[in-house]
Amino acid sequence: xxxxxxxxxxxxxxxxxxxxxxxxxxxxxxxxxxxxxxxxxxxxxxxxxxxxxxxxxxxxxxxxxxxxxxxxxxxxxxxxxxxxxxxxxxxxxxxxxxxxxxxxxxxxxxxxxxxxxxxxxxxxxxxxxxxxxxxxxxxxxx
Amino acid sequence: xxxxxxxxxxxxxxxxxxxxxxxxxxxxxxxxxxxxxxxxxxxxxxxxxxxxxxxxxxxxxxxxxxxxxxxxxxxxxxxxxxxxxxxxxxxxxxxxxxxxxxxxxxxxxx
Numbered sequence: 001x002x003x004x005x006x007x008x009x010x011x012x013x014x015x016x017x018x019x020x021x022x023x024x025x026x027x028x029x030x031x032x033x034x035x036x037x038x039x040x041x042x043x044x045x046x047x048x049x050x051x052x053x054x055x056x057x058x059x060x061x062x063x064x065x066x067x068x069x070x071x072x073x074x075x076x077x078x079x080x081x082x083x084x085x086x087x088x089x090x091x092x093x094x095x096x097x098x099x100x101x102x103x104x105x106x107x108x109x110x111x112x113x114x115x116x117x118x119x120x121x122x123x124x125x126x127x128x129x130x131x132x133x134x135x136x137x138x139x140x141x142x
Numbered sequence: 143x144x145x146x147x148x149x150x151x152x153x154x155x156x157x158x159x160x161x162x163x164x165x166x167x168x169x170x171x172x173x174x175x176x177x178x179x180x181x182x183x184x185x186x187x188x189x190x191x192x193x194x195x196x197x198x199x200x201x202x203x204x205x206x207x208x209x210x211x212x213x214x215x216x217x218x219x220x221x222x223x224x225x226x227x228x229x230x231x232x233x234x235x236x237x238x239x240x241x242x243x244x245x246x247x248x249x250x251x252x
Binding site for chain 2: 016017019020023024027041044045048049052104105106108110111114117
């Protein structure tokens, strides 16, 4: 049994340079725990996309991840402006990203779709005051 | 294929040190990073025109040993240095992506 772990991170608006930091931390932790590499890959994809979404779309936010032997739960919460139409946003190619995001290689309209594909459980709540995304990845060792 | 094979092809320039023996299992082309992340396989070289830290972060996370910047895109020295620290080979070429792929398939076995 590995110890339970809980960590919090701040994600700043438009901070492209540090996007990927949470994913990298989670990757290290999962590899240390000898988790199946296909599951690690799914966790990384979901986490990176969610980080980028906060960077691109929100006024800033945070991420908390909780890890135990059975599951990884990543919660992303931001301060808005919210997702207007969640079912549209989940569709491949639907994008509301800025020119800035596109210049950074994002904004393809794949983010939420990739998260949904990668996650075992995905919960989204959104209002103009903010969005809360909870991604659960069920873990299995190699 | 190894990085070493790339730098012997005319028009491809290795920008990082000590990566000659890094092996590459295949190539993947893409500029939309979400698609890259969802589809690239471990060990592939990435051909792209996007040169920023996010590309590097994805390469690091996805175990991509080599990034080939095409179409004359030249990454900043800081990015090359960071790639070196993370053991990722950086190659640049003036060929556009399609021509670069054609050259690669002509010259090396992938």
